[in-house]
Amino acid sequence: MKVLVVGATGAVGKAVVSELAQRHEVIQASRSSVTYPVDITQAASIGALFKRTGKIDAIVATVGSVHFGLLSEMTGEQFRIGINNKLMGQVELVLQGQSHLNAGGSITLTSGIISDEPIRMGANASAVNRAIEGFVCGAAIELLRGVRINAVNASVLVESLRTYAPFFIGFDAVPAARVAMAYARSVDGAATGQIYRVR
Amino acid sequence: MKVLVVGATGAVGKAVVSELAQRHEVIQASRSSVTYPVDITQAASIGALFKRTGKIDAIVATVGSVHFGLLSEMTGEQFRIGINNKLMGQVELVLQGQSHLNAGGSITLTSGIISDEPIRMGANASAVNRAIEGFVCGAAIELLRGVRINAVNASVLVESLRTYAPFFIGFDAVPAARVAMAYARSVDGAATGQIYRVR
Numbered sequence: 001m002k003v004l005v006v007g008a009t010g011a012v013g014k015a016v017v018s019e020l021a022q023r024h025e026v027i028q029a030s031r032s033s034v035t036y037p038v039d040i041t042q043a044a045s046i047g048a049l050f051k052r053t054g055k056i057d058a059i060v061a062t063v064g065s066v067h068f069g070l071l072s073e074m075t076g077e078q079f080r081i082g083i084n085n086k087l088m089g090q091v092e093l094v095l096q097g098q099s100h101l102n103a104g105g106s107i108t109l110t111s112g113i114i115s116d117e118p119i120r121m122g123a124n125a126s127a128v129n130r131a132i133e134g135f136v137c138g139a140a141i142e143l144l145r146g147v148r149i150n151a152v153n154a155s156v157l158v159e160s161l162r163t164y165a166p167f168f169i170g171f172d173a174v175p176a177a178r179v180a181m182a183y184a185r186s187v188d189g190a191a192t193g194q195i196y197r198v199r
Numbered sequence: 200m201k202v203l204v205v206g207a208t209g210a211v212g213k214a215v216v217s218e219l220a221q222r223h224e225v226i227q228a229s230r231s232s233v234t235y236p237v238d239i240t241q242a243a244s245i246g247a248l249f250k251r252t253g254k255i256d257a258i259v260a261t262v263g264s265v266h267f268g269l270l271s272e273m274t275g276e277q278f279r280i281g282i283n284n285k286l287m288g289q290v291e292l293v294l295q296g297q298s299h300l301n302a303g304g305s306i307t308l309t310s311g312i313i314s315d316e317p318i319r320m321g322a323n324a325s326a327v328n329r330a331i332e333g334f335v336c337g338a339a340i341e342l343l344r345g346v347r348i349n350a351v352n353a354s355v356l357v358e359s360l361r362t363y364a365p366f367f368i369g370f371d372a373v374p375a376a377r378v379a380m381a382y383a384r385s386v387d388g389a390a391t392g393q394i395y396r397v398r
Binding site for chain 2 (some may be wrong): 014026043056069071072074075079080083087088091092098099114115116118119120121122123124125127128129130131132133134135137138139140141142144146193
């Protein structure tokens, strides 16, 4: 299969590329890529990416940032950071990507544990992650030509603890390599509308 | 208690006003109101509303529209209709409203059954409704001074079947008066971070 990984240079993305490259041709897209550059906040940039990839069999999005900050100080503008980046970035990849997928292809998005395990400063992340899961649930019943869609919802990464540990006290961190297996289950499997939780 | 109902002229809003007015002073805000007009897509309009209400004990949002349309034809711009209206409208009400609530006050938002029971043309609604629930889950642990937040997730209204019946075949419709009771449970109760499902 020809698999497009958007966000290939991130901690999860790298692990997903390693996992999938064992069986598939992997196209690695990221903001800094020379061959497949993409800015997920720009619909036109996503359009240009699909023009470059041609028809593909799977899209994996391991990409998107959210706003972390105290609710009591949060502004609508700050809340829109996660909306415009992680949510609309992934949604655009689906809306535009659906017609670039071969029949029976798949899309795998990324939510995250804050969707159902809220943390301080994480209200934007909780909203954005659940929105992605709701979108997967809604899109799964409408995608045509046997195209499937799932999301992976992982705990904090072992690899990210150096930065995030103070926010995730008491959380069981998971290695990126184990998270990557959930993406493989989505890409190589047959399920749709699933949220793969890695805890 | 002094309760602000935003969206007081809608099918749910009217029923909520009837239910709450039995025990509370209810301020009815809506797009068309002369005394409490508000356009929830404009942060400044929400700010002006809270200036007019002064301190309140509860905010109830029964407001917000989403985009209904086939996923295969949906554009990012259409998807943003629900984001800018139902999601960001309710989020802005919380972000700005939190400092206008008396200690121990409450906020009650509105999601909807498409969050977990997807329908054709409903991908935007599924995403937006779940985002609202994720936001409630995240905000509940951060609100200060004992302020609470919950959401009501109701099935299609009996009162809306004339318009929406073809989209909700096989769904058990609920009367607005029964949905209003869930809002009362949130306003008059003591719980926080809850999603009240009315089925």
